[in-house]
Amino acid sequence: NAGVTQTPKFQVLKTGQSMTLQCAQDMNHNSMYWYRQDPGMGLRLIYYSASEGTTDKGEVPNGYNVSRLNKREFSLRLESAAPSQTSVYFCASQGSSYNEQFFGPGTRLTVL
């Protein structure tokens, strides 16, 4: 099992460019999450998907969109990147309410 995989690992964008961060899990988990991690601020929830076909906003959803393509995949899209979106992005999945979240290795995004 690969667990949670994320692509790409690193990305540099110019202001205004768009891109999609990909996430996939092979643990048959229902819930998937996207977080951003900034220095001194811990992880902040951007969007989550409690099950296939549903998505909900987290703490910091502005400037992002998500797609739960199927049970395995949950993508995060930046339509018009801004320097404030420079961060490390983590995807996570979870099997049930009280089960642990498994995190991917992260995508380090820089917006110039």
Place this chain on the structure above:
Amino acid sequence: GENVEQHPSTLSVQEGDSAVIKCTYSDSASNYFPWYKQELGKGPQLIIDIRSNVGEKKDQRIAVTLNKTAKHFSLHITETQPEDSAVYFCAAREGNFNKFYFGSGTKLNVKP
């Protein structure tokens, strides 16, 4: 929404000593409190968790305590080892929703 505060932001201990990290939360409906360890360049990994109907949980050298009345919970690491050096995050799950709120992290340095 929930607000989780974590202290201290950095903690330096001598190998063999104990380390304690404290978190407070604001939403009395929060009912699940995981702790994560994040090593450099990796995603967070669950090390221990506690549900709101339990006051204490222990797993070898690590333990978590929860005081629901005071709305705070703590991570205790005994007999620290250099490999315990990492960033530790507490989190709280909001009520019946699959939303997790993270503390800002504690960088633990265990000196050999």
